[in-house]
Amino acid sequence: FGLSIREKSIVCIGFMGAGKTTVGQLLAQRLYRNFVDIDVEIEKEFAMPISQIFRLYGEPTFRAKEKDLIVKYSQQPLNVISVGGGAFLQKEIQDICMTNCIVLFLDISWESWKERVQLLADNRPLLKDRSLEDIKTLFLERQSIYSLNHSAFIVDDFKAQEAADYLAGALKL
Template sequence: MNIQKKPIVLIGFMGVGKSSVGKILATKLKRKWIDMDQTIEQKFDMNVETIFHTYGEKTFRETERKFISQFLRQSSTVISTGGGSFLQMDVQKKCMEKGFVIFLDITWDSWKKRLPLLKNRPLLQGKSEQDIKELFFSRKSIYSSHHLKIDTDGLNINEIADAIFQKLKEKNKDCPK
């Protein structure tokens, strides 16, 4: 697959580093970086937590779907999706057809260490660790559709971006020399 004419789409569970890695990767690839959560926050002029509380997850997901469809028409981009974007089958299908999807994978034990930093996430509000663990594993299956998987355990955001860059370079795909 020649990805020079396709946007790169980062997927994975919340807190895995899609936004941070996406920003670095876009710079390395000389592409525009688009963060879906930031884009939606700008549209509503409020943070994701407030959007969920005020308008509900359904409105958030509909807005997310519209923006993803719009940004998939732009080839020289890196799109950092929200952790639940791929819950929408039409989003998943469009991303797989029109983009190059990279799954940032993480184990439960590694992710759990990040939990104290993620307590403000709307889907974690009022949930026990067991509830969160169930959510984590239930989401794993939605990320099974991808073109490339990167295991992120033990890597910092720069190392993850470097790993993606190297994999793309090995496959001779859209990497500056």
């Protein structure tokens, strides 16, 4: 009794700053779907920014809430969901998304990412006070997880609009 491929929610994954929210919003518009940004939903529940949630409650509390919300939204039809770059570190999240959703990996290269690093706000606790070398290690670890767990991907220098059109075409929507 699973959802048909056309009804399945689409989950955007990728490293911090890869463009999950931008592409996700466009996709949602293009496909007339509901857009959900899990980080925003978490911030609403705690009524504070992510950096403060990490500071006051710690990362495990953040990760638990992240999982609950992804479990909820991934099982609904017709959402486009942007999940934080760390979500797929949790096996349960990978499994539930791979089972119930179309998982779209925004695959950006380290070179392009580096150029954007200055643009990332300080609301990202995992980037704060880290050297570029450390971030690169984290980036490569994460990329290998995304590479193993997705159903479609778009590569570097994708234009958000092209990505939306590509997926819409692929799904014949």
